[in-house]
Amino acid sequence: MREIEHEELTYVRAKGALTGLALGDALGMPTQSMSAADIQHYYGGHIHGFVRAVAEQPIAPNMKAGAVTDDTEQAFVLANRLIADGGTLDNHAYAQDLLAWESAMKAKGSLDLLGPSTRLALHALADGVDIEHTGTTGTTNGGAMRAAPIGIAFSPDAPDHLLARMARESCLVTHNTVQGIQATTLVAAAVSFGISGSERPLEDAISYVSQLPESGHWSAKASVLARVRRFFDWANTGAGSSMEASEFAQTLRRECGTSVEANESVAAAFAFAARFRRDPNEALYQCASVGGDTDTIGAMCGAMLGAQYGDEVFRPDLVRQLVRQLKEDNHLDLDVTVAGLVHIRLRTLHTRDPRHSGDPRS
Template identity: 45%
Template structure:
């Protein structure tokens, strides 16, 4: 199926204003999963290798090839650790009525990895999370376990916090980000990155367009950088502003090359999070094209596409993605994203009880 054949009909390009709250919540979770699944076969590959195999931009979901270093032979539409850990965070938010206990999160992440390893998966915990969980197991206090975590593991799984928590009080939102992140990523760099993604999702949930959501992300990143332990690294807020300016006016192909070569697409928070916002600056009104481009960048492009998809889905709603794409990630991975979206939305809406149905 080509890009044009998959383009959704009746897409709202006005910045998300026509979408309902539930549509935005569903869009954030489905957008994350769609971006992740698109980037599954291209993750850890160079941009040159992706272009040679798939063209300048992916046309849709593809299976993991036998030589895929992390996801060999996975069916087209399969998600990776990005979606699975985000759903884990979402379930813990619901169980904790909007709060996450860091010790419980560490235990759940450890159990998740054990389950993945038992299934023969190579897509396990990232370097910062693995180091922190091992530290917790060894008796290190949870507030110290993540003091060196500077990669994008917190940012990749933070979207449910953005769905569940309003962004009109940024310090309060960042408190929730820290709850969901500090056990593995308790550094100013990583917390700034996760705050940026959560704030952009939350702003989209409130009806913001992409430019406003990006502005909220920058403001949140500045506040998030003041939390946690200091570690050397570029300023996330400044990098987001720079990366989005860097691609302005470029063709998608030229923008992709510039992001790949200058912004960077590694697991570093200082690269992958600004890269996601740069892609959204190229396609501010077309979430499907944005995640296709993000998944074609190379490097940690499944995570970049997942973050971009979550933000774009929150801004524009689930209708902005092709129905076939939404159905594919749900059916291939047996994901009940709609139920979790509703539960997270209940947390957001003051005065409404949390649904008691299990995720």
């Protein structure tokens, strides 16, 4: 009986992670790559629900309210590859999946395509560059934005550092840098600890990654882990924890940054999740309203909080609209995908795969 209850709770939290990812993405869609001043001008300021993108939206002009972006779609690309590969990851097939996705987006006339790091890496792979070297400049958040399926599929209690290994594996093609791997592992770990029932999943994720050896190619850019720790502490127990929401967002824009760089956007997502963890809906409204890479910050924040609380923590009307549009417009089935990822998680908790060694760098 307890095992059945545990599996049901795992499913609810896993569904919360993917729901939160897509919800944060859809809320941030109309404001992505816009300044706070432009958000004020075009949308009247704070975002409180799904909004149609204005014609002046630089990436998704006139996109309908509740639509998701590449964050959600690429997360599902990774999820489906993990499910198809039975809990492993064929990176060559994954690369082809991403290229096929972009081709489909171009055919629809979408401007919401692969990010700069991902595009450069996939083109290098197509030109014959070895997979260990295609992602050596990827310090942006492309790996972290699609990390939730890794956190769902692999428990922190799985043997042989499987969570860390698979987070790194998912970065090899496009974000094989210290920053890219740390960012992806942080988000995946926060999701995974949340699903496992941790009362402090964000703190546990930071601790988990802090104990891992650094992996990936060196970059001179700031450490993702150091900046996440700094702004998480500031938002959780420091000066940011008592600030009014508007002052909090202004300080985060000024001192952390909200760009596509992983050391800014992932730190911002952790800060919003910490500051508004008791009100996940408000957390996502704040992410959508801050300016910068709002859809990705919202997607990461939503995945982490959804994993902790389950899908029922989010506004039911928004969730119903979201799920309907995912099926009708994107041909994505949230329930089927979650079930496939949870199946991997439950199996790997009890199975020791001899292909996985104990060193997350190997």
